[in-house]
Amino acid sequence: xxMLLQAIINGILMGSVYGLTALGLTLIFGVMKVxxxxxxxxxxxxxxxxxxxxxxxxxxxxxALIVVVPFCFAFGYLIQDTLISPVFKREKGVREPFGVxxxxxxxxxxxxxxxxxxxxxxFRSIKTPYSxxxxxxxxxxxxxxxxxxxxxxIAGAYLFHLFLKKTVMxxxxxATGQDRDVAGLMGVNVYxxxxxxxxxxxxxxxxxxxxxxxxxxxxxxxxxxFDIKAFVxxxxxxxxxxxxxxxxxxxxxxxxxxxxxxxxxxxxxxITYAIFLAVLFLKPEGILGLKGEW
Amino acid sequence: MNRFSLTSPRVYVxxxxxxxxxxxxxxxxxxxxxxxMILIFFYAYLTLSWNIVGxxxxxxxxxxxxxxxxxxxxxxxxxxxxxxxPWIGMFAGAFLxxxxxxxxxxxxxxxxxxxxxxxxxxxxEAFRIVVENTNEVFGIPIKGAQGMEVPLRGDSLLYFQxxxxxxxxxxxxxxxxxxxxxxxxxxxxxxxxxxxxxxNDLEAAESLGVNIAHSKLKAAAISGFLTGIGGTFYAQLIxxxxxxxxxxxxxxFEIVFxxxxxxxGTLLGPILGSFLLVPVSELTRVYLGGTYFGVHLIVFGAxxxxxxxxxxxxxxxSVLKIYHWxxxxxxxxxxxxxEGVASR
Numbered sequence: 255x256x257m258l259l260q261a262i263i264n265g266i267l268m269g270s271v272y273g274l275t276a277l278g279l280t281l282i283f284g285v286m287k288v289x290x291x292x293x294x295x296x297x298x299x300x301x302x303x304x305x306x307x308x309x310x311x312x313x314x315x316x317x318a319l320i321v322v323v324p325f326c327f328a329f330g331y332l333i334q335d336t337l338i339s340p341v342f343k344r345e346k347g348v349r350e351p352f353g354v355x356x357x358x359x360x361x362x363x364x365x366x367x368x369x370x371x372x373x374x375x376x377f378r379s380i381k382t383p384y385s386x387x388x389x390x391x392x393x394x395x396x397x398x399x400x401x402x403x404x405x406x407x408i409a410g411a412y413l414f415h416l417f418l419k420k421t422v423m424x425x426x427x428x429a430t431g432q433d434r435d436v437a438g439l440m441g442v443n444v445y446x447x448x449x450x451x452x453x454x455x456x457x458x459x460x461x462x463x464x465x466x467x468x469x470x471x472x473x474x475x476x477x478x479x480f481d482i483k484a485f486v487x488x489x490x491x492x493x494x495x496x497x498x499x500x501x502x503x504x505x506x507x508x509x510x511x512x513x514x515x516x517x518x519x520x521x522x523x524x525i526t527y528a529i530f531l532a533v534l535f536l537k538p539e540g541i542l543g544l545k546g547e548w
Numbered sequence: 549m550n551r552f553s554l555t556s557p558r559v560y561v562x563x564x565x566x567x568x569x570x571x572x573x574x575x576x577x578x579x580x581x582x583x584x585m586i587l588i589f590f591y592a593y594l595t596l597s598w599n600i601v602g603x604x605x606x607x608x609x610x611x612x613x614x615x616x617x618x619x620x621x622x623x624x625x626x627x628x629x630x631x632x633x634p635w636i637g638m639f640a641g642a643f644l645x646x647x648x649x650x651x652x653x654x655x656x657x658x659x660x661x662x663x664x665x666x667x668x669x670x671x672x673e674a675f676r677i678v679v680e681n682t683n684e685v686f687g688i689p690i691k692g693a694q695g696m697e698v699p700l701r702g703d704s705l706l707y708f709q710x711x712x713x714x715x716x717x718x719x720x721x722x723x724x725x726x727x728x729x730x731x732x733x734x735x736x737x738x739x740x741x742x743x744x745x746x747x748n749d750l751e752a753a754e755s756l757g758v759n760i761a762h763s764k765l766k767a768a769a770i771s772g773f774l775t776g777i778g779g780t781f782y783a784q785l786i787x788x789x790x791x792x793x794x795x796x797x798x799x800x801f802e803i804v805f806x807x808x809x810x811x812x813g814t815l816l817g818p819i820l821g822s823f824l825l826v827p828v829s830e831l832t833r834v835y836l837g838g839t840y841f842g843v844h845l846i847v848f849g850a851x852x853x854x855x856x857x858x859x860x861x862x863x864x865x866s867v868l869k870i871y872h873w874x875x876x877x878x879x880x881x882x883x884x885x886x887e888g889v890a891s892r
Binding site for chain 2: 288289337340341344352353355356357359360361362363364366367368371482485489518520521523524527528530531534535538
């Protein structure tokens with residue numbers, strides 16, 4: 255029983271991290287109607303940025319977020335501005351912009367293998383004084399950094415929600431997601447909004463990356479795992495839905511850790527796919543039925 | 549002037565190119581070079597097969613290596629267990645791949661665009677994970693992630709294995725031309741126009757009476773059948789199969805990238821894309837891959853990005869433009885030689 259409870263808590267903690275990663279993906283989809291295949295790779299970039307910044311300066315990983323998050327925002331903004339925008343403009347009239355999908359999958363290959371070339375295939379991790387810190391409640395043990403990551407994702411998601419609802423830029427982003435033509439007529443510079451939205455989506459992965467490094471190994475293909483999970487989560491929660499992304503993340507985290515009590519990790523992955531396909535075929539708008547609030 | 553006269557550049561230029569491809573192994577005997585050519589034809593073959601669904605019908609499948617996997621595993625298992633020659637096992641694998649294409653296609657084709665692409669990845673990954681974690685099926689060992697060796701029979705035409713590269717070269721070259729012929733026939737048929745209509749405007753096609761589901765499934769079955777045969781060829785060429793490679797996501801993406809860079813939905817695009825990409829990626833793999841695994845994928849990705857930015861319809865149109873320019877030059881030369889004879 256304790257085992258199960260432990261698994262449930264671990265699942266929720268890790269699931270919130272998946273959820274926040276998926277939040278970035280769902281933001282980009284909600285605004286641009288584009289699936290960013292390089293999303294996991296951007297997370298990998300964020301993790302390496304955090305890793306190197308912390309290793310080289312010896313700064314606390316959570317303090318490093320102040321640098322890593324803006325760096326990732328700039329990275330995302332530039333990708334959108336220089337690479338995706340031109341293709342996007344050309345495919346304006348197309349209902350399903352496939353060029354962008356292919357472009358981002360090209361980016362995925364380039365980023366992952368560039369990281370492999372530069373940093374090698376080694377698994378790296380940051381040692382911090384609290385890496386092995388844990389809290390004990392009864393028989394349940396909660397790992398410190400995982401708990402901080404959970405608190406961080408909830409705080410991050412709430413801040414993001416406030417940003418969307420309260421600020422002018424947030425309103426402009428939502429307006430563009432609802433109807434880009436009308437938003438354009440109202441004086442919103444749509445392509446700038448796309449760049450900002452993409453930048454924020456990637457900044458979120460940078461934030462997640464920074465929260466992950468104290469307890470998760472950094473390596474060039476780390477993104478792939480998160481990429482596939484983020485796809486599963488956004489489909490589960492409904493593409494474009496913010497609460498859906500978080501809830502979907504926690505559901506996947508729970509499945510992963512609870513099913514792993516009974517089956518091997520690889521079979522757990524197969525079950526995740528089975529759920530993914532079932533949701534796609536039976537209820538493609540997401541099981542939670544949450545509408546994207548754009 | 550007779551259209552099929554050998555003196556017309558419209559006939560002798562393409563014919564000459566084909567003849568050159570058949571003569572190459574007689575002149576160039578380097579196994580490394582021949583292996584590179586084999587890979588070019590192999591990728592071109594897979595991409596031509598993919599193009600029926602992904603290009604003509606516009607359904608971008610990112611999971612086509614499920615079919616190479618089925619083909620390779622079926623023919624290899626039949627060979628190991630029953631001693632059946634891969635020449636026959638190949639067709640068994642192809643039929644199973646076609647069947648699988650229909651089974652997967654049935655639910656997937658109901659989805660559109662990005663959802664469709666995601667569902668094909670989902671199927672591929674699930675299939676690969678299952679194969680990787682299955683050591684035996686009904687007592688027949690398939691050895692999971694470890695992979696299987698194709699039993700060696702030496703130089704044997706009967707068992708589809710050769711010590712030299714030349715036989716493989718001719719087999720895959722002919723396979724490529726068959727795939728090209730199949731796609732050519734489809735593109736000129738009513739069925740091909742149905743696919744084109746589905747790609748361009750699904751609703752319009754449906755309202756004009758095109759049976760959408762049937763056409764898509766038929767395209768998937770043909771594509772899966774051909775791709776399955778490709779899987780068997782790969783197994784016989786490498787004589788080893790494992791899920792990571794033959795059912796891998798990377799190979800599936802490579803096929804799509806070649807198609808996009810060559811020209812998605814064009815007849816020759818897959819071959820042109822393969823001739824451009826495979827040598828570049830193989831050379832980087834050979835010269836840098838030892839120390840830097842994955843460098844060729846950077847090249848793939850970078851070329852894809854460049855093509856998406858500057859040549860959204862692939863290199864096919866540009867290459868054809870140059871080709872027609874050359875043909876016209878040659879024709880003009882020819883008509884000067886035939887002074888007084890009305891060329892048209």
